[in-house]
Amino acid sequence: MSELDRKLFLGGRFKRLRGDLGLTQTQMAQDLGVSASYLNHIERNQRPVTAQVLLKLAATYDLDMRTFTSEADPAGEAHLTEVLADPMFADLKVPRREIADLVANAPSVAEALLKLYRAYGERRGLEALEPGSVASLNDQSPSDWVRDQIQSRFNFFPELDELGEALFDELGGDSHALEARAEQALRTEYGIEVRFMPTDIMLVYQRRYDPHRKRLMLSESLGASSRVFAVLYQLVLQRHGLMINDLVERARAPDAVSGRLYKVSLLNYLTAATLMPYVRFQAQAESCGYDLEILRSPFGVSFEQAAQRLTTLSRPGLRGVPFFLMRIDQAGNVSKRFAAGKFPFSRFGGACPRWNIHQAFQTPGRIITQVIETPDKTRYFTLSRTIDRSLRGWEGGVSGDQAIGLGCELKYAEKLIYAKGLDLTHPAAIEVGPMCRLCERPYCRERAAPPVTRPLQIDEWIKGVTAFPFAT
16 A cells, blocks of 8 residues: 555644645645645645645645655654653653654654753763763754754755756756866856965865955865865855855854854855756766766765765656765764755664664775664664875874764665665665663664764864765
């Protein structure tokens, strides 16, 4: 029986969508061609949602029905399960059914509980580092706020994709000539010169822009893909900076630092959308079976850039495989999390040590695959590989290798070249848990990755985003 044939009670999600769109019941009812009383019954779960209403909803508000009609909000349910697995709640023994009901019918309450627990965890961590310190329960780190904003859109910004495609065509539509054309546009339109500087002068910076001399200075240590990304980033900032400011203002960032990080993230997205224009990139991905080495070559991008771009392919009528991506260092610290579809990222810890993203460091440069199964019994096909993050000119040339984990639901794996020849019907799936400190498996206690010793400081986050986290 298909999703549209079953009776679906989606009252909580209808109510939340209506709130996000700023519509009254009467306005949404008119948009969907139903009566206000019928919509009221749907929102109270007194009537199931019909296939006709779902199709009208998708067409009117440009929704992905794969996400909207899932049994529950998988990420929200997983996060709440993770919170309630804390030993302090052990005596409650909250059943999964009640958690699913809360997420489906009262998503705002579920999100409030997550925010409260996150604030509690951050306060507890701060007090452990600085006894006697006091943190506000309303505090949310800028990085968490930005990640929530991006994930609320499933890492898909269609308006930025369209601008990126238009700019790519304007610059000649040739990936190999993109850097030269972008430099020429900066020089002729904005009087900005691009200069390559020695690492001993740039010090910790990979790029710096001097607005007084109108000079974009790039470190000689930058690789080819990062160099073109940096030049395009400056052009995008000059061309569409005001529009990006409007998007940030509409998001209502809680403070200036959060707004700045969000702006950098959107500029990174738009730059990547110019480097890898949506239609061309999606077509190339489908034709090569999502082989990242083949996929990145025509666009002159790195493995990481191509992998992250795969998490943005959600255009209606031209969707790609809904990938998720995580990037970690050898200590298990997570520096990136994106998902085009559903994946229950741990919100309060790192990746489960049973996921072989940790083992990727033992086989540098090689792709290793694995089928994992999350606590909700959903299976995912994953591939992991290290990326060379050698920080030349940064802290004396210290190596900074990291690993990328990329995956999708198992039902999409047949489209991937990496899954060819594997038994996808009866795979040897490895069960993974929510987070190390809540896991009771002896295997996990013995093999757990080293814990995160401290939160990422905001000056480090600023330094990271200005060094182009989308580029490697």
